[in-house]
Structures are given as C-alpha cells and as structure tokens.
Amino acid sequence: xxxxxxxxxxxxxxxxxxxxxxxxxxxxxxxxxxxxxxxxxxxxxxxxxxxxxxxxxxxxxxxxxxxxxxxxxxxxxxxxxxxxxxxxxxxxxxxxxxxxxxxxxxxxxxxxxxxxxxxxxxxxxxxxxxxxxxxxxxxxxxxxxxxxxxxxxxxxxxxxxxxxxxxxxxxxxxxxxxxxxxxxxxxxxxxxxxxxxxxxxxxxxxxxxxxxxxxxxxxxxxxxxxxxxxxxxxxxxxxxxxxxxxxxxxxxxxxxxxxxxxxxxxxxxxxxxxxxxxxxxxxxxxxxxxxxxxxxxxxxxxxxxxxxxxxxxxxxxxxxxxxxxxxxxxxxxxxxxxxxxxxxxxxxxxxxxxxxxxxxxxxxxxxxxxxxxxxxxxxxxxxxxxxxxxxxxxxxxxxxxxxxxxxxxxxxxxxxxxxxxxxxxxxxxxxxxxxxxxxxxxxxxxxxxxxxxxxxxxxxxxxxxxxxxxxxxxxxxxxxxxxxxxxxxxxxxxxxxxxxxxxxxxxxxxxxxxxxxxxxxxxxxxxxxxxxxxxxxxxxxxxxxxxxxxxxxxxxxxxxxxxxxxxxxxxxxxxxxxx
Amino acid sequence: xxxxxxxxxxxxxxxxxxxxxxxxxxxxxxxxxxxxxxxxxxxxxxxxxxxxxxxxxxxxxxxxxxxxxxxxxxxxxxxxxxxxxxxxxxxxxxxxxxxxxxxxxxxxxxxxxxxxxxxxxxxxxxxxxxxxxxxxxxxxxxxxxxxxxxxxxxxxxxxxxxxxxxxxxxxxxxxxxxxxxxxxxxxxxxxxxxxxxxxxxxxxxxxxxxxxxxxxxxxxxxxxxxxxxxxxxxxxxxxxxxxxxxxxxxxxxxxxxxxxxxxxxxxx
Numbered sequence: 001x002x003x004x005x006x007x008x009x010x011x012x013x014x015x016x017x018x019x020x021x022x023x024x025x026x027x028x029x030x031x032x033x034x035x036x037x038x039x040x041x042x043x044x045x046x047x048x049x050x051x052x053x054x055x056x057x058x059x060x061x062x063x064x065x066x067x068x069x070x071x072x073x074x075x076x077x078x079x080x081x082x083x084x085x086x087x088x089x090x091x092x093x094x095x096x097x098x099x100x101x102x103x104x105x106x107x108x109x110x111x112x113x114x115x116x117x118x119x120x121x122x123x124x125x126x127x128x129x130x131x132x133x134x135x136x137x138x139x140x141x142x143x144x145x146x147x148x149x150x151x152x153x154x155x156x157x158x159x160x161x162x163x164x165x166x167x168x169x170x171x172x173x174x175x176x177x178x179x180x181x182x183x184x185x186x187x188x189x190x191x192x193x194x195x196x197x198x199x200x201x202x203x204x205x206x207x208x209x210x211x212x213x214x215x216x217x218x219x220x221x222x223x224x225x226x227x228x229x230x231x232x233x234x235x236x237x238x239x240x241x242x243x244x245x246x247x248x249x250x251x252x253x254x255x256x257x258x259x260x261x262x263x264x265x266x267x268x269x270x271x272x273x274x275x276x277x278x279x280x281x282x283x284x285x286x287x288x289x290x291x292x293x294x295x296x297x298x299x300x301x302x303x304x305x306x307x308x309x310x311x312x313x314x315x316x317x318x319x320x321x322x323x324x325x326x327x328x329x330x331x332x333x334x335x336x337x338x339x340x341x342x343x344x345x346x347x348x349x350x351x352x353x354x355x356x357x358x359x360x361x362x363x364x365x366x367x368x369x370x371x372x373x374x375x376x377x378x379x380x381x382x383x384x385x386x387x388x389x390x391x392x393x394x395x396x397x398x399x400x401x402x403x404x405x406x407x408x409x410x411x412x413x414x415x416x417x418x419x420x421x422x423x424x425x426x427x428x429x430x431x432x433x434x435x436x437x438x439x440x441x442x443x444x445x446x447x448x449x450x451x452x453x454x455x456x457x458x459x460x461x462x463x464x465x466x467x468x469x470x471x472x473x474x475x476x477x478x479x480x481x482x483x484x485x486x487x488x489x490x491x492x493x494x495x496x497x498x499x500x501x502x503x504x505x506x507x508x509x510x511x512x513x514x515x516x517x518x519x520x521x522x523x524x525x526x527x528x529x530x531x532x533x534x535x536x537x538x539x540x541x542x543x544x545x546x547x548x549x550x551x552x553x554x555x556x557x558x559x560x561x562x563x564x565x566x567x568x569x570x571x572x573x574x575x576x577x578x579x
Numbered sequence: 580x581x582x583x584x585x586x587x588x589x590x591x592x593x594x595x596x597x598x599x600x601x602x603x604x605x606x607x608x609x610x611x612x613x614x615x616x617x618x619x620x621x622x623x624x625x626x627x628x629x630x631x632x633x634x635x636x637x638x639x640x641x642x643x644x645x646x647x648x649x650x651x652x653x654x655x656x657x658x659x660x661x662x663x664x665x666x667x668x669x670x671x672x673x674x675x676x677x678x679x680x681x682x683x684x685x686x687x688x689x690x691x692x693x694x695x696x697x698x699x700x701x702x703x704x705x706x707x708x709x710x711x712x713x714x715x716x717x718x719x720x721x722x723x724x725x726x727x728x729x730x731x732x733x734x735x736x737x738x739x740x741x742x743x744x745x746x747x748x749x750x751x752x753x754x755x756x757x758x759x760x761x762x763x764x765x766x767x768x769x770x771x772x773x774x775x776x777x778x779x780x781x782x783x784x785x786x787x788x789x790x791x792x793x794x795x796x797x798x799x800x801x802x803x804x805x806x807x808x809x810x811x812x813x814x815x816x817x818x819x820x821x822x823x824x825x826x827x828x829x830x831x832x833x834x835x836x837x838x839x840x841x842x843x844x845x846x847x
Binding site for chain 1: 587590597598599600601602604606607608609629631632642643646647666667668684704706707709710712713769772773774
C-alpha cells in the first residue's frame, strides 16, 4: 500500500512538473544577436604601414541571448577579442562572459541583479551603456530596485561596481592599479500628466525628476587627500504645450580631484536646456549647454573613456558621410559652452519648389567654446588649474574666446521622380584639432565640405547610388609650410575628394567601390588614395559584409565619445545575425 | 504608500549624508611619510621625444620619487613606440631592448613598476603607479646588490661586476639585467603648445650589457651566505657623456617576471 502511495505521488509530481515546465516554456520568449568583426592586416608602404607589430588579424565578437517569461527576464552576453582589432584598447584582449542579468518586474516593483544599464535624466550624473563600435561598456554590476508607488511616479535605487574591461569585480582579486569604487544612486521621476486625472489628456505636459549619485572610492594617493565619497545631484524639468516642448537639467558635483581635471578640488556643474517646436512639415530646436569640471568616474585615476559614471550629451549634428564625419566633435568634460540650432522644413508637394514629392530642407548651426577660467590666489600667488587647489573661478554665463568647434550645414533632400532621389549638403567647419584630438600645436581645421548623394532605381529590385564628396581646407593645403618635426600631425589634413558607387539587388546583395583621396595634403607623401571594395549579403536578419582596401586614420565617435582609428590596409569581414 | 514614502525619504537622506566628503581646501596635500623597509623599486617610463604628454608624466613620477625616497625609487626612461621613432631634429633614443620590453603597447606615456603589469601584458598610466610603488616599497628585500664599475677613459670600455647577496634562504630562478643609463641629455621634446628645443631628458636608457632578458644569477635553492657574481662590459658610444652615465642593475624572478631589487652606480 505504501509503495502504491509513493508511486502515485511520484507520478503526480512528475506529471505536475512536466505540465508546469511545459507551460513555463510555452510562455517564454528568447531573442538574441551575434556579431563578429574581423580584420586581416597587410603591409602597405603607400600609407606608411611598414610593420604589423606581429598582429595580422584582429577579431572582435559577441553573442547575447535574452530570455523573457512574463514578469521575469534574464540575459547573458559573451565577448571575445582575440586579439582586439586595431584602434580598440588592448585591455579588451580576452574572451569570456562579459554581462549577465536577471530581472523581475510586476509593474509595481522591479528588481534586477547582475549587469545594469540605466540612465538618470539626460545622463549628467548617471548613465551606463554599451557601445560596440567604441569598445565601450561601463555596465554597473550590482542590484537595482524600481518602484512605481502610484501612476506616474517612478523611484529607482541602484548600486554596484562598473565594468573595467576584464578586471575582476571583487576587491580581493583587484590588480594593484585597480582602485575602482562603488557607485550608489537614487532617482525619482514624476509625470504629472499620468498622476493627475485632469491632466491626462491635457495639451500641457509636465514631468519633474531628481537624482543623486555617489561613488565610494579609495584614497590611494601619495600626494593628495582624495575624498572617499563624492556625490553628484541633478534636477530636471520637462514641459510641453501643444507643439512646443522645453526640457532642462542642472547637475552639481562636489570636489572630485582626478587625473582628468589635474587633481583640482573645484565643484563641477552642468546645465542643459532644449526648446523645440514641431508641426507637420516644420520643426525647430534650440539647445544650449554649459559644462564645468564634470568628468565623473568611479576611479579617480581613470583616463580617456574609462569608468565614466555620467554622460554629457553632445549637441552637434551627427554626420554619416565619410568626409564630414572625419572631424567629429568629442565632448570636453573639463569645460565647454555649447549651443545648437536646427530647423527642418518640408516644401509641400505640388508647389513649384516642392514638386510632386515635396522637398526637405534642413539647417543646422552648432558651436562649442571653452568656458572662462580666471586665476585664483593661493599663497599670495595667482595660479590657474594648479593641482591641490580649487583650480580656477569661472563665471557661469561667460563664454571664452577659445572656440573648439563650429558646424554650419544646410541639407536638401529631394525625391525627384519615382526613380531618382537626391541628397545634398554643404558644411562649413571649424575644428580645433589640438584640443579635440590632442595634436599639440596643429593648426585649426577650417574647411568647406560638400556632398551629393544620388540614388537611381533601375527597377523594382535594383538600384544604383552615387556619392560625391569634397573637403577643402581654407589654409592647410598643398603648399602650406610646416615644420618637418610636426609632419605626423598633418596626416589626413588638407583637401580631400571622395566617391562611392553602390549597386544593390534587393533584398540580398549590395556591391560598392569607393575611394577617398587626400590630394591636397601639405605633406606630399601623405597624398594617398584610400580605396575600398565591399560586398554585402543580407538574408532576413543575417548580414555578411566583406570589404578590402585601405582605411584612413581618424576617429569614431558615438554620442560625443570617441576612439581613434589608425590607418590600416587589408580585408574586413562582418557577420551579424539576430533572432 | 505612506510607509514606502518614509522609507524612501530616509534612504535618500542617508545617501545624501554619507555620499559626500568635503576636503578642506587648505589641507589637500598629504604630509611626507617615509616608507619603511629597504627594498628598492624600478619604474620603467616608456616615453618618446614626440609624445606631448610624456614630460608631465615624467614629472609626476619624479615627484613621487622625491616624495618617497630618491635612494629607493629608480626611474629609467625607455624611449619606445611610435612617438619615439626618429624624426628630423628629435633625438633618437630607441634601443632594441626597449622596443622588446614595450611589446607594441598603446601610445606613450606608459609605466611599469618592478615589471608589475608588464608581466601580464599590461601597463599603467602615470596616475596609476602610486599604489604599486608603495606596495613594492613595503615588500621584503630578498637580495642585496653591489655594483662595481671600472671605466677606462682611453678606450671608453666599462667593466661591470655585480654581486648578489640573498637576504635569507630561498628558492627560484633569478635573472639580472644590467642597463646603461645616461642622465640630463638636452634635446628636442614635444610639449603642449609646441616643441621645447632645450628639454632635459632624465635617466635615458641606452641599452643593456647582457640582453633584454639579462642573464641567469641563481637557479634553485639559495642561502643567506651565498654570493652570486656576474661580469659584463661595454664600450661607451663616443656621443655619450660618461660623467652622466650610470649602471642600473635589476634582479628579477624569471617565473613571474617581477623585479626583486634594483641598484644604481655611477660609471665614474
């Protein structure tokens, strides 16, 4: 009898488990993506690549899988840099599980453990993100709680330690130079339109938010007393009425001496504001920004893009064509005053200028200057930016004469007929290459840039696209006198011409040939051609791209965060898929 | 809901209160604290005459040396990498050994402390060397090194005899590298805003007397009364100023690459 009872119980448990497992699996959703970028490097005396330094191949790859079942989700990401491609930080070399997380969120409460990507407001005091093309990942490994106590109110709290390439997360395993701190933060947001029934359908929109983030770091300095707790707070306001919207955020950070700010003890401040108007066929936006000593890293010795806790959004036009994007602005966290104005207008269909399909026009003007820094008195001496002091004083609304960047561009986008489409843009550029790229003493880039991008639809499946681009510097061009010792600073300088022809057979194939020619470089030996040929194949969510040729020296920037790309020659392969 | 609001408010207030440390601006510098122990430390400063940030980094390292003990911290400037490549009027301080140590790392300036970091393929930026240097100074001294230089002015031949004395019993495979270093060379250096044509290059590594990896000193068990001796020699290049040259010898564990002691002796 006892055997029967046990058998029945086992049977019930087994079937019960199977039924529950089946139901569990039926409600599951799994998605993911994979990508491998590989580059085979070759010697190319023509562009001065005479040594590969024992690196013939660079391969960057990742695969991520996310699982969702109702209120539960979890995911992992595996990365391999074996070795890393040129232009990526050598610390990335290696392979392993880079990221994992598990989240439960029932609408009232959400909890996450593992690697957390999040942003408070516009990111002035906290943003963790991953950007594959930069080799950047500052995920916070720890825990996060999100509570929505009432409609329209969201409260967040999180803490953890940031990813630092492949460095271990536990202090007991730290390398000698690893003094990463712990990041803690809270954020609250109140959307009045959701909270107050009378405002649910109102034309007036309003939300408020506030954040506080603090890092707990270790004072390992020999020279200076380093604050072990550094806090930063921000407040934000979003307003809207009809077609108008306005948003602003102000952030403040207490003393945070670091390698980036030359160990000064001044407080940091940042202010951003944006006013925009949009209606059908017309849109305009005005943005302003002031940043003063706002680099915020979880390790005070960190440099470049390492361990950024915050993110300072750029307010500049993002160019995608090869010549305009050669000189992309990189945010200066130690200080900048920036403004951007953009207008988009569509000339309506059926008018003389609009034609049959309408004509899109866009004007963008952006400029970034330095902040004004006045000297301060220390021991009866005037000093400026001296380590161990407050550094300098700075009037909040004063703009320094030193201009970092200016971009004035005008674009026409026109569908001419059923088969022809045209985009043309003119850009007037001012780029302080000494400040932005660190080429000490190099003259400013002042250039006129233009491109024409024409697409011709041969038939329903086939199309041809032609890009013609030109970049003309005002001063630095063939014949410009330079110091022999500074020759290296003139790589990529002077006039350029570029052309690309792309033939597409939808939906699978695309073939292109392109050339960039630095014909007006003041240094004769740098007047090189950078030709490439590319074949790409797309099948559903899978893309395979093979290209061969030369890549010119430059920078890759995403959101004002940049990495340097060295000149190279060889063959590249990219394979990506998702499901 | 009310309880939740109170808990949230308390948590935020606590974070505000505990999350900020204000440093007294009149007291930002730490006092000088002499380090205990007797072990010496070698900082290899990978630099280049065309590296704009290198002078500032070298200054930082020298300030660290000055603060923690000039008799216990040695800095050797190893010119290597792209920014050290000879060009125009810039001096050529490249060496085969320096290039081998540099091992295609990123752009200068870069540092190693007693080969820590270098041994696992990494390097430090200058602000990251504080902790490794203090850690290294606090380590137990395993060997003592005595260097005896004999320099013949006429032939410019320098003979070096190094004596290595264990400070206790131990075991392991130890190698010694004998380096020639020249101090205070004046030449062109890129600095922020241009070129300093009269820059004083400190502690420039000129090459080794016994190869990049050095030579075997001890293999296996050793005892406190042991003595190990190595001999090497070099003819000084006619352009080197013998008055400013010295021999820097470091002994390292071949297994993990870590330097256990360094000693310096003037040529003349």
